[in-house]
Amino acid sequence: MLLGEVYFWTDTVKDWNQVFSxxxxxxxxxxxxxxxxxxxxxxxxxxxxxxxHLHIVWRMIEVNGKEMPHASFNKFTSHQIFQDIKLQHPEKLSDFKVTDTERNFRLWQRDPLAILMDTQNKLEQKIDYIHVNPLQERWQLCEKPEDYDWSSARFYETGTDNFGFLTDYRNLL
Known part of the structure; x- marks a missing residue:
C-alpha cells in the first residue's frame, strides 16, 4: 500500500473465527x-x-512511527483482543496458535486484500459492497444496510456519523 492512495481493504480473522460476534x-x-x-x-x-472479517475503504496519510498505519492497526487490534481472550476466554487462545518465528498467536490472516481505488466507479462499487455485506444470505445481520450498527452505511444514508471519524468519499471527487 502506498501513502496518499485510497484502498479497499479486507482483513480476515485467522481460520475465519467469528471473533467479531x-x-x-x-x-x-x-x-x-x-x-x-x-x-x-x-x-x-x-x-x-x-x-x-472487516472491509475498510481508507487512505494511509502518513507512517505511524516506522510502520504503515495498516500495520499499526493490525498490531494494536490483535494485542487488545488477545489481552482480553487471555483473561476472559483462555480456552479460545488455541484457535489462534501459530508456529511463526515472530509470534505465538495470530488474529489476522496473513496478506490482507488491498485493492487500489483508482476510479470513481470502482470506489462506489466497493462502498456499496461493504454496505450490503451484512444483508447477505449467509449473514442476515439486518434488513437494510443503515440498520447495521457496525458499518458506515447509516452515515451515507442519513449524514449522521455515529463514529466521529468518517470522511465522505464524495469529498475526494
Whole structure:
C-alpha cells in the first residue's frame, strides 16, 4: 500500500473465527480507527465489521512511527483482543496458535486484500459492497444496510456519523 492512495481493504480473522460476534471486540476496531484518524495517520471513507472479517475503504496519510498505519492497526487490534481472550476466554487462545518465528498467536490472516481505488466507479462499487455485506444470505445481520450498527452505511444514508471519524468519499471527487 502506498501513502496518499485510497484502498479497499479486507482483513480476515485467522481460520475465519467469528471473533467479531463480540461487541467489545468490534469496539476495539472502532476505537483503533478513531485513534488513527485523530492522529492524522488515516482517513476512513467506509467500513463494515463482519463476524469474521472487516472491509475498510481508507487512505494511509502518513507512517505511524516506522510502520504503515495498516500495520499499526493490525498490531494494536490483535494485542487488545488477545489481552482480553487471555483473561476472559483462555480456552479460545488455541484457535489462534501459530508456529511463526515472530509470534505465538495470530488474529489476522496473513496478506490482507488491498485493492487500489483508482476510479470513481470502482470506489462506489466497493462502498456499496461493504454496505450490503451484512444483508447477505449467509449473514442476515439486518434488513437494510443503515440498520447495521457496525458499518458506515447509516452515515451515507442519513449524514449522521455515529463514529466521529468518517470522511465522505464524495469529498475526494
Amino acid at each position: 463480540s461487541e467489545k471486540y468490534k469496539q476495539i476496531i472502532i476505537k483503533t480507527l478513531e485513534e488513527l484518524v485523530k492522529r492524522k495517520k488515516i482517513e476512513v471513507y467506509a467500513f463494515v465489521i463482519m463476524p469474521n
